[in-house]
Amino acid sequence: MQNVGKVRIKRNYENCSGCRRCEITCSLYHEGKIWPEASRVRVFMLVPGVEIPHLCFQCDDYPCVEECPEEALSVDGQTGAIITHKSKCTACGICINACPGRVPHLHPQNDHIVICDLCGGTPKCTVTCQEGKWDTLILIEGEDVETEKISARTPKELTHETARKIMGENATEEVYEW
Amino acid sequence: MVNGYAGTFLEIDLTNNKIEEITFSDKILQDYIGGRGLGVKILWDRLGSKWETIDPLGPENVLLMLTGPFTGYFLGARTCVTGKSPQGNGIIGSTVGGEFGVELKCAGYDGIIFTGKAEKPSYVFICDDAVEIKDASHVWGKTSRESMRYLIKDSMNAIKKIHPNYGEFKEPSVLYIGPAGENKSRVAAVAAKYTHAAGYGGYGGVMGSKNLKAVVVKGFGSLPDVIDQDKMLELSQEFSKRCFMIEFFRRWGTGSGGYTFGAESSSEPVRNWQEEWHNEESYKGEEFDKFWIKKYWGDYGCPVTCLKLAVLRDGKYEGAICDNPDYELEAFLGPNLGIFSPEQNIYLSYIIEELGFCGIQGGAILGFTGELFQRGILTKEDLGGINLEWGNVDAFAELARKIAFREGIGDILAEGIYRAALKLEEMKKQEVLKYAIHLKGMAIGAHGLKSGKDIVTSTPIGYSVSVQAGDHTSTAALPIDGLGSELRSIMSDSGVYCNFTTFTLAFAQIADFYQAVTGWELPKEVWFGEKGLRILQLQRTVSLIGGPDVTWRLKQDDTLPSRFWEPLPSGPFKGESIDRNAFEKLKSEYYTVVGWNEEGVPTSEILHKLDLKDVESKLKKEGLL
Numbered sequence: 001m002q003n004v005g006k007v008r009i010k011r012n013y014e015n016c017s018g019c020r021r022c023e024i025t026c027s028l029y030h031e032g033k034i035w036p037e038a039s040r041v042r043v044f045m046l047v048p049g050v051e052i053p054h055l056c057f058q059c060d061d062y063p064c065v066e067e068c069p070e071e072a073l074s075v076d077g078q079t080g081a082i083i084t085h086k087s088k089c090t091a092c093g094i095c096i097n098a099c100p101g102r103v104p105h106l107h108p109q110n111d112h113i114v115i116c117d118l119c120g121g122t123p124k125c126t127v128t129c130q131e132g133k134w135d136t137l138i139l140i141e142g143e144d145v146e147t148e149k150i151s152a153r154t155p156k157e158l159t160h161e162t163a164r165k166i167m168g169e170n171a172t173e174e175v176y177e178w
Numbered sequence: 179m180v181n182g183y184a185g186t187f188l189e190i191d192l193t194n195n196k197i198e199e200i201t202f203s204d205k206i207l208q209d210y211i212g213g214r215g216l217g218v219k220i221l222w223d224r225l226g227s228k229w230e231t232i233d234p235l236g237p238e239n240v241l242l243m244l245t246g247p248f249t250g251y252f253l254g255a256r257t258c259v260t261g262k263s264p265q266g267n268g269i270i271g272s273t274v275g276g277e278f279g280v281e282l283k284c285a286g287y288d289g290i291i292f293t294g295k296a297e298k299p300s301y302v303f304i305c306d307d308a309v310e311i312k313d314a315s316h317v318w319g320k321t322s323r324e325s326m327r328y329l330i331k332d333s334m335n336a337i338k339k340i341h342p343n344y345g346e347f348k349e350p351s352v353l354y355i356g357p358a359g360e361n362k363s364r365v366a367a368v369a370a371k372y373t374h375a376a377g378y379g380g381y382g383g384v385m386g387s388k389n390l391k392a393v394v395v396k397g398f399g400s401l402p403d404v405i406d407q408d409k410m411l412e413l414s415q416e417f418s419k420r421c422f423m424i425e426f427f428r429r430w431g432t433g434s435g436g437y438t439f440g441a442e443s444s445s446e447p448v449r450n451w452q453e454e455w456h457n458e459e460s461y462k463g464e465e466f467d468k469f470w471i472k473k474y475w476g477d478y479g480c481p482v483t484c485l486k487l488a489v490l491r492d493g494k495y496e497g498a499i500c501d502n503p504d505y506e507l508e509a510f511l512g513p514n515l516g517i518f519s520p521e522q523n524i525y526l527s528y529i530i531e532e533l534g535f536c537g538i539q540g541g542a543i544l545g546f547t548g549e550l551f552q553r554g555i556l557t558k559e560d561l562g563g564i565n566l567e568w569g570n571v572d573a574f575a576e577l578a579r580k581i582a583f584r585e586g587i588g589d590i591l592a593e594g595i596y597r598a599a600l601k602l603e604e605m606k607k608q609e610v611l612k613y614a615i616h617l618k619g620m621a622i623g624a625h626g627l628k629s630g631k632d633i634v635t636s637t638p639i640g641y642s643v644s645v646q647a648g649d650h651t652s653t654a655a656l657p658i659d660g661l662g663s664e665l666r667s668i669m670s671d672s673g674v675y676c677n678f679t680t681f682t683l684a685f686a687q688i689a690d691f692y693q694a695v696t697g698w699e700l701p702k703e704v705w706f707g708e709k710g711l712r713i714l715q716l717q718r719t720v721s722l723i724g725g726p727d728v729t730w731r732l733k734q735d736d737t738l739p740s741r742f743w744e745p746l747p748s749g750p751f752k753g754e755s756i757d758r759n760a761f762e763k764l765k766s767e768y769y770t771v772v773g774w775n776e777e778g779v780p781t782s783e784i785l786h787k788l789d790l791k792d793v794e795s796k797l798k799k800e801g802l803l
Contacts, residue, residue, distance in 0.1 A: 017474040017483040020277075024479060027400070028411070034250060035400035036277075036284060042348050045277075048371035049472065049487045049499065054346070096345040105345030108398040132422060132481055134474060155346055166471050167499060168491045174499075176327055176349065178334035 007079040007118050008058060008145045009126060010138040013162040017134050018043060018051035022125035029124045030114075037108040040116040041125050041137070044155035047175045050163045053125075053137060056082055056103050056116040057152035064095035064104055064115070073115070080145070081118035089113050101152030180204060181405040182247035182695035183212075184288045188309060190302060192388055193237060193294030197309050200291070208698055212246030212288065213258030214271025215672030215713045220291065221262065221269055222716050226796060230725030234264035234380075235362050235387040237295035243353060243368075243393065244289035245279040246674030247696050250401045251410060253417055254480035254676035255280050257353070259376035261384050264364045265539070265594055266619040267728055268721030270379030270646050271671040275477040276370040278351040279674065284397025296389035299360075301329060304395040305337050305350070314391035321532040322356040322369060325391065329354065333394045341398070350396035356534020358582040359386040363592040365539035365581075365621075372487075373501040373527060374477070377536025378620065378649045380594070405697035413691045418481040420682050427678075429473065431484035434463030436508030436523070443633070444751045445626035447514040449552075449568055450545035451615045451741050454626040455749025458518040466508070466520045475501060482678055488524045495521065498528035503537070506650075509624035510541025515548055516568025529575045533582035539594060542621030543581065544574050546595045549613050555606055562586040595621055596728075615739045616648065617641050618721065618730045623650025627742060629751040636662050638756045639764045642736045643778075645717035651677060656764075658706055658771050659685070665710035672713065712788045714772060715780045719793050722779060723800055731802075733778040736765060779803055 020036070020043045027035040036042065041055040058080050065073045065082065072088035073095060075081070089112040095104045096113075104113045116123075126139040140148045153161070156175070163171040179185070189198045202216070210216040224240055225232050232238050241261040249255050257279035263270045282289070285306050296311065299318035303310045312332070317325045333350050341347065352370065359366035359382030366382025367375035385391070404410050421428070440446035440456040448456050459465075467473075469488045476483030490498040503511065503523060511526040512518065530540050550556040551566040558565055562580060566573045580588030591598050599614035615622060622641055625634040635641070640653035644664055652671070655662030666685070670677045673692060680688060689700040700709075724730055738756065745755035769776065773784025779802050785794040797803040 014472075015474075017472070017476045017480075019476045019480045019483055020478050021481070031400065033400045033403065033407075036280065037347065037398045038400065044346075044348055045371075046349060049475070049489075049501075091343070093343045093345065102346050105347065106341075106343065108344075132418075132483075134483070166487070167489050168496075170497060174323065174327070176330040176334070178331040178338075 006142055006145055007121050008140040008148055009055065009123055010140050010148050011053060012136050013052055013158060014165055015134055016051040016053055016136040018045060021128045021132065022053055022137055025124045025128040029119060038114065040114055044159065046155060046159040047163055050159050050166055052155050052158045052162065054103065054155050057101055057150055059152055063098040067094050067098040069094060079118045079121045082115045083117055084113055084115055086112045099152060102154045103152065180207060181403055181697050183207060184283050184286050184402050186287055187289045187291060188287050189291045191293050192296040192390065195311055209709055210713065211672035213244050213672045213674035214260060214668060217242045217244055217258060217260035217271060218269055218713050218716045225262065229720055229723045232262050233726060234262040234267060235383060239384055241292040241381065241384050241388060242289060245283055246672055247692065248673035248675040249279040250283055251404060251695055252675040252691065253414065253421065253679040255478040256674050256676055258671055258674050259368045259381045261381055263379040264383050265380045266647050266721060267724035269717050270649065272376035272379040272381060273671055273674060274368060274370050274374055274376035275676065276351060276374050277478045278353050278370055278395060280478050281351040281395045281397045283401055284399045285395055286399060292388060292390065299389050299391055301392040301394060303333055303336060305340055306398055308340060317391055318360060319357060322354065322534055323532060325354055326352055329392050329394055337396055350394045352392055352394050354392035355382045355385045356532060358534040359383055361582065361584045361592060362386045363581065364594040365536055365543055366534050367536040369534060372499055373531045375536055377538055382534055404695045406694045410691065410694035413694060417683065421481040421679055427484060428482055430463050431486055431502060432505035433466050433486055433502045435505030436512055437462040439505065439509065440513055443631035444629040444746060444749045445632035446509050447545065447624050449516050450514060450549040450613065453748050454628065454746060456513050461512065461518045469520060469524055484678055490521060490524055493521065495525035498525045500524055500527040500531055503527040506624050507537040510538050514541055514545040515574050517571055522571040526571055526575060529578055533578055538623060539621050540578065543591050543595050544577060546614055547577060547591060555608060555610060560587055594619065612740045615741055617739065618647040618735055619728060620648035622648035625650050628746045628754050628756055637764060638761050639768060642738055643765060643768050645714055645721055654768065656768060656771060659702060665706050665714060668710050668713050669705060708788065712790065715785065715788060715790060715793065718780055719797060722802055736778055
């Protein structure tokens with residue numbers, strides 16, 4: 001895939017206050033209502049104090065797009081975001097397993113996958129996060145997008161990594177397991 | 179379709195393992211809003227006529243976990259926990275921050291009504307339509323954090339079975355009790371996350387008495403529709419901006435109070451309120467800041483995020499984690515016990531949380547015991563070998579453990595300061611009650627009155643005439659429609675929102691938000707002259723009836739702990755005291771304004787006006803009117 005987009009969302013997990021206002025903003029924009037599970041950015045709290053806003057990482061090779069058997073996912077050439085074509089999506093879930101961060105998830109009510117589309121280039125979650133000065137979700141544009149590349153991680157992996165930073169080496173014992 | 183409400187409540191009969199969905203009429207929701215107000219209505223309707231016979235720790239008590247129409251939409255989500263209180267034997271609307279209420283509404287329920295008692299340790303699991311009473315034997319006896327890990331594990335696996343192909347879903351939200359609650363302590367909290375607690379009221383003990391370890395809830399739905407979303411969001415943004423501007427409060431939360439309430443306003447409990455002033459610089463906010471890993475920590479929807487995450491990463495107490503501590507815990511588990519080290523205070527807050535206590539009520543019982551030890555009324559032998567000297571954090575932690583598990587002296591102390599004092603007076607044949615700094619069975623929040631400088635309590639009658647006694651988040655003041663009025667607190671606990679995001683707002687702004695959500699108008703005069711006042715009368719009535727083990731009759735209990743009448747012994751306001759005549763005058767004025775006779779009982783006139791004739795009959799039957 002050659003579609004290197006021009007927009008990315010950087011994350012500082014240690015700063016996340018757990019206010020979840022990004023979720024509220026996101027679900028209002030995409031669903032027209034406050035809907036925590038339907039939000040494209042979801043804040044996981046797999047141990048209190050370690051809140052992880054989880055959303056698409058925009059992998060270089062977009063494995064979810066590659067592996068979708070229905071061609072229901074594509075990459076927006078302008079932003080680099082993943083676009084879900086709801087009518088083509090059969091909710092088979094192959095993209096979930098293809099994603100190294102397990103980011104895509106089913107819409108809680110309708111039969112299709114939801115993935116962050118960067119709100120067309122002006123992600124609302126970053127605005128919300130910045131206005132409250134939490135500085136957790138940061139909009140990156142232009143050439144910095146290359147510098148700020150991040151590899152995809154699951155909520156659990158990110159929780160372990162962040163918990164070590166926040167609470168010290170022994171803290172990972174505290175993280176919920178199932 | 180009611181806007182802002184899911185429209186359905188769960189009723190769970192723990193004795194018969196029966197789960198039902200129930201509804202309330204629009205009229206009841208309009209009059210009682212939700213949370214504390216609706217809880218008071220439910221409790222009155224079900225238990226009012228036999229209130230004096232209901233043992234708060236018996237299966238006949240009703241335990242409520244209720245959201246309000248503000249929950250999830252407004253800034254900072256909370257959930258109200260209530261029932262007949264095992265502390266004051268009236269009703270306390272106790273709220274706790276976190277996502278529980280949001281998850282519950284997204285699952286399709288506005289609240290849960292628990293009746294009866296489960297046969298064995300149980301927890302309730304809710305995932306949308308799937309509601310189940312499950313075995314909690316494997317978690318019973320475990321500390322808070324360990325319990326949560328087990329419950330989340332069980333529940334995540336259960337949710338996965340319901341949604342096998344969904345992908346990753348967010349964790350459910352949990353309200354739980356620790357060992358103190360399991361052992362029916364009257365000073366146990368209903369907790370969430372770390373150190374998030376519905377503490378006042380002692381509902382942790384009520385959960386324990388019902389064999390109910392926890393409630394776990396996950397909702398995949400959206401929040402219910404509101405009537406005017408654009409307006410709601412416009413107000414939300416406006417209110418948030420006001421909060422963003424209170425930078426001092428955002429940055430420090432209440433966490434700089436451990437020093438300032440002592441040093442500057444002389445209103446902090448020091449060694450069980452023997453003093454209210456200290457000037458220990460070791461206890462300044464900056465010293466706590468050293469342990470704050472997160473300086474902005476909060477709950478769902480909050481623009482303030484006044485919590486701090488404190489972690490001890492090395493030293494003797496390595497591994498201790500708690501939020502802040504906030505001012506109340508800084509005070510009650512700090513200077514109140516002669517502790518002036520942030521590190522020790524963070525450790526003790528963590529212990530209190532692990533054991534499942536309310537930080538205020540739990541801290542008060544520790545301070546009370548500390549003073550009895552200081553005075554030689556309780557000895558090291560009495561305490562099972564604990565050398566309970568002021569400042570000995572390990573001793574206080576060990577005593578807390580004994581109380582949580584009701585070991586030795588802990589069995590008496592688990593009953594809270596008032597009941598423990600009565601018992602100890604009997605045992606020791608000397609005066610003990612005067613060291614129990616309580617009002618109507620509840621310890622008082624960490625805001626003293628004598629200096630007159632505390633920012634939370636603007637009037638000396640604030641606690642005394644409050645229908646939630648010592649609760650510093652529900653103090654009373656005139657004017658009745660003013661910012662300090664208890665009817666404002668009833669509104670926040672009934673709409674169920676945080677008072678830290680609203681203290682700059684006029685009532686009309688809150689009413690505008692309410693109307694944008696529900697479509698229902700709430701004019702100021704209707705709340706302060708009718709609806710809010712009705713809830714106040716009901717709470718006052720059950721507080722007057724009390725029973726079966728304690729009653730607070732008439733105006734002599736609308737007083738202050740004896741120590742609060744003595745002048746301040748130290749500090750810049752040394753010698754300041756509360757004038758009894760002025761106090762009595764204020765009290766009479768308050769009685770008149772809220773419609774109570776000179777004995778402090780709601781008059782027939784006000785009860786008729788508020789359409790509470792059944793309350794009048796009950797008060798007459800009890801010989802109070």
